[in-house]
Amino acid sequence: QQQVKQSPQSLIVQKGGISIINCAYENTAFDYFPWYQQFPGKGPALLIAIRPDVSEKKEGRFTISFNKSAKQFSLHIMDSQPGDSATYFCAASRGSNYQLIWGAGTKLIIKP
């Protein structure tokens, strides 16, 4: 029940296209859902996060869509650029004093 399942494992998108990465969780007590971006040779960095009181959050070209009833959330990257090529991790946690439960990661490649 603590798992966060992420898909796909890898994704290739043409420049200008929409990249979509999905995550599913079981624990209904989770109340914080971030996405992290990791470039090769770097540590992950927070990209965008959402709490379950809203269904969507947008920051620039990045949008999180959240479906509480389905226990799923997804990252949409609009107008994908080669610079977006990275590994993306979803995560979830319950409250601010609990661990982040991480998805397995998605390697995204944007083809020019």
Place this chain on the structure above:
Amino acid sequence: EADIYQTPRYLVIGTGKKITLECSQTMGHDKMYWYQQDPGMELHLIHYSYGVNSTEKGDLSSESTVSRIRTEHFPLTLESARPSHTSQYLCASSANGYNEQFFGPGTRLTVL
């Protein structure tokens, strides 16, 4: 950019050596974490600390040990390195009451 530092960035050592991976943060965060990650793959939590003199083992069993004598410092030690310890080690920190974790650049360890 987050102020969290890891040294060394790269380390190649022989089997049986004792090593210490250093992690320091200047943000005054109470919570610190060590993750093990094969490049671009899943993050595995191996140790965490919620404050000085507090350390806990994470989800992934590890032969390493940690200490937290000062808030800003969270070193990880391997008493006797083995080839199976070859991996990337990421240190992270977060503030009390907040979920966002800030990551260091990682240490890439190779044990021959």
